[in-house]
Amino acid sequence: MLYLVPSPLSQKTPKQPVLEADLPLVRQCNTWLVENAKPARAALGQFNMPVAIRDLQIFEIAQLTPQQRQDIVQRCKAGEPIAVMSDAGCPGVADPGAEIVALAHRLQCPVHPLVGPSxxxxxxxxxxxxxxxxxxxxxxxxxxxxxxxxxxxxxxxxxxxxxxxxxxxxxxxxxxxxxxxxxxxxxxxxxxxxxxxxxxxxxxxxxxxxxxxxxxxxxxxxxxxxxxxxx
Structure with a gap:
């Protein structure tokens, strides 16, 4: 499953941006496709991840080649939970995450948008x-x-x-x-x-x-x- 994970809107006073019931889905993801790595690491700090943030695979979408994007989504299709996250708010809305979601649909990989702030x-x-x-x-x-x-x-x-x-x-x-x-x-x-x-x-x-x-x-x-x- 490709999980679309909201991130905090306010950078000054960030708040946990997803529903408590969805946190187990977020915490199982070790690979993250993000807009920019620095705010992504700050957002991940809100989720109390079970592994150290430095041990997660964090890829900036703009830096990935088409083949790398496809390889990652194919891993997801094969069963690895992978997350997409924006700098602020909902991924895929005014955000390069939409490109990954479109690719997932072309490769018939299921997507799961999580509830969060827009x-x-x-x-x-x-x-x-x-x-x-x-x-x-x-x-x-x-x-x-x-x-x-x-x-x-x-x-x-x-x-x-x-x-x-x-x-x-x-x-x-x-x-x-x-x-x-x-x-x-x-x-x-x-x-x-x-x-x-x-x-x-x-x-x-x-x-x-x-x-x-x-x-x-x-x-x-x-x-x-x-x-x-x-x-």
Whole structure:
């Protein structure tokens, strides 16, 4: 079985991210396919693994050749429990783990997603915005001119389709994105900003852009989710 194991969302105050009933499934895995090794080792510290973390096989997905990926999934298909884990949240969602899951399906290897936190869904749940029709874009464009035009385009689409638009951003660019959103979105558009989800400093607030302009959000460099819905 290929187990898809959630990892803690908050790096500052991490919490055990899987159900207690699923921990035996996690602890039997000695081979881990991960986004990055360093946060993976930190996440594994939450699971009270029966062997030392240094003795586990931890492979960064991007560093594996196609043949190595196939060999590992074939081992899994033959009966070895193997785990896939993201840097934060659910593997396979905005995460290179999806490539391993797709390969597992092609090789007819069974997959087992475990219940755990998704920053996208937690932010949407806490936003009060339209949860019937929403779209997650990943990261906004990096170029400021392209980003500003893209924000306006997504706002138009939100108005026509009544679709909640969702993005993430690299934490050190939080402030620049907030400034762009408040400048480009209409005053009546609802904007939700959530940060440090599941952590001790968690905040989720939804206000109109006009209200946000009166009191700017201050997430600092904590991981953020940004959601907007045109009135």
């Amino acid at each position: 920053s996208i869904l937690l932010a949407l749940m806490g936003s009060g915005l339209n949860g019937q029709n929403f779209r997650f874009y990943g990261y906004p464009p990096l170029d400021p001119a392209q980003r500003d035009a893209w924000i306006k385009q997504t706002e138009r689409e939100s108005k026509v389709q009544q679709c909640t638009q969702i993005v993430i951003e690299t934490p050190f660019r939080n402030e620049k994105l907030i400034e762009a959103l408040l400048k480009q979105l209409s005053d009546s558009t609802l904007l939700c900003i959530g940060w440090d989800l599941t952590g001790d400093e968690q905040q989720i607030h939804t206000k109109t852009v006009e209200q946000w302009k009166k009191r700017m959000p201050t997430p600092g460099k904590l991981p953020c989710l940004f959601l907007w819905l045109s009135a």
